[in-house]
Amino acid sequence: MVKTNSCGRSDTRPGSAARLALRVELPAELSRWVDDFDHHLSHVVGLAPASRRQYCFFVRRFLAEHAAAGMPERRALFAEWLTAFVRHEAARLHGHSRNKPGTAMRAWLRYLVFRGVVDAGLDAAIPSLPRWKHASLPVHLTVEETERVIVAALDSSPHELRNHAIVLILARMGLRACEVRHLMLDDIDWAQAYIRIGPGKSHRERRLPVPRDVGEALCAYLQHERPASHCRAVFLSSTPPFGQFATPR
Numbered sequence: 001m002v003k004t005n006s007c008g009r010s011d012t013r014p015g016s017a018a019r020l021a022l023r024v025e026l027p028a029e030l031s032r033w034v035d036d037f038d039h040h041l042s043h044v045v046g047l048a049p050a051s052r053r054q055y056c057f058f059v060r061r062f063l064a065e066h067a068a069a070g071m072p073e074r075r076a077l078f079a080e081w082l083t084a085f086v087r088h089e090a091a092r093l094h095g096h097s098r099n100k101p102g103t104a105m106r107a108w109l110r111y112l113v114f115r116g117v118v119d120a121g122l123d124a125a126i127p128s129l130p131r132w133k134h135a136s137l138p139v140h141l142t143v144e145e146t147e148r149v150i151v152a153a154l155d156s157s158p159h160e161l162r163n164h165a166i167v168l169i170l171a172r173m174g175l176r177a178c179e180v181r182h183l184m185l186d187d188i189d190w191a192q193a194y195i196r197i198g199p200g201k202s203h204r205e206r207r208l209p210v211p212r213d214v215g216e217a218l219c220a221y222l223q224h225e226r227p228a229s230h231c232r233a234v235f236l237s238s239t240p241p242f243g244q245f246a247t248p249r
Contacts, residue, residue, distance in 0.1 A: 058104035079125035159238040161225040165217040177248035183234045
């Protein structure tokens with residue numbers, strides 16, 4: 001598992017990303033096709049690395065399943081393979097994740113059309129999975145429950161100011177855990193009262209205004225609790241060598 005230094009913004013994290021990073025072994029020729037697909041996603045489509053890994057993961061699984069049979073002579077048979085594969089993979093997943101195999105295989109078919117390997121129209125073989133109203137709505141805390149969590153962070157522990165600032169940022173500004181982890185001291189503009197959030201899924205930088213209570217919590221942590229460190233990450237681990245959190249978890 002390869003990681004950057006303690007302040008780097010790029011790493012290999014446990015969980016779904018690490019599972020997708022596991023390469024399914026393929027014959028050399030098929031593996032080269034997947035590598036070229038990944039290059040296409042990066043340089044032609046402009047897809048983020050995490051999405052590219054996910055797409056290539058499912059394509060490798062599909063190719064590994066049918067590598068021995070080779071490319072079918074009949075278009076209908078190839079369509080049957082696609083339909084069965086997407087349904088089988090989706091059945092193993094939950095929620096929005098059930099759409100990931102179909103999305104990956106559609107991207108792969110567009111690539112094959114681009115390369116002139118197959119004719120357009122095979123994407124019709126990718127089944128549309130049923131979605132139920134409100135099925136994707138997340139379970140959320142009420143305002144009262146959120147406030148109780150914020151207060152509970154002030155628990156007199158050695159790192160209560162850090163935890164309090166993190167919970168406030170999550171609750172007031174809507175940042176994701178990975179965005180909080182990657183937040184750097186240079187991302188905070190104290191004069192203009194905003195935080196810069198680097199490009200994520202949208203590939204665009206964002207500037208978010210800092211609410212007063214968030215700013216006060218950040219100041220308290222930086223002035224009174226954050227350990228001395230060369231690392232530029234705002235939030236540091238509570239044990240030496242006081243570096244950036246290893247994962248967003």
